[in-house]
Amino acid sequence: MNIKHELSSISRDRRLAALAGRADKVMEARVRLMQKTLENCGMLVEYVRKFSGPIAREIEIKHRRLLREFEHIREIDSPNAFHEWIRSNAVPVVRQSEQVASLAATVMKKSRGEKLDFHRWVKRQIG
Numbered sequence: 001m002n003i004k005h006e007l008s009s010i011s012r013d014r015r016l017a018a019l020a021g022r023a024d025k026v027m028e029a030r031v032r033l034m035q036k037t038l039e040n041c042g043m044l045v046e047y048v049r050k051f052s053g054p055i056a057r058e059i060e061i062k063h064r065r066l067l068r069e070f071e072h073i074r075e076i077d078s079p080n081a082f083h084e085w086i087r088s089n090a091v092p093v094v095r096q097s098e099q100v101a102s103l104a105a106t107v108m109k110k111s112r113g114e115k116l117d118f119h120r121w122v123k124r125q126i127g
Contacts, residue, residue, distance in 0.1 A: 044101040051104040
């Protein structure tokens with residue numbers, strides 16, 4: 001939950017910088033957001049590893065690739081290139097990590113006998 005709070009705080013900083021017309025501060029906040037997002041993705045890999053080593057390894061390989069690319073792309077002084085990298089490279093991996101972790105949590109709850117609203121889960125994943 002701490003990461004969600006940090007992401008929210010950074011998003012607020014980014015919004016305020018945009019309103020103030022501070023492109024440098026907007027970019028700085030975008031980089032911080034991506035760092036936290038990748039940190040969260042790494043934590044999801046470790047969570048999934050508890051359920052499936054092979055699936056966790058697949059996501060981990062993609063996560064490590066993102067980390068390497070991120071170190072390079074963050075140094076480029078191009079907000080457009082950074083945004084395109086996030087959209088085309090980071091978002092699909094982060095989304096996959098979140099979906100797999102959510103599915104693992106759902107399976108764990110089901111194995112404990114908890115009642116699940118599977119259709120609600122599907123709607124969240126699709127929508």
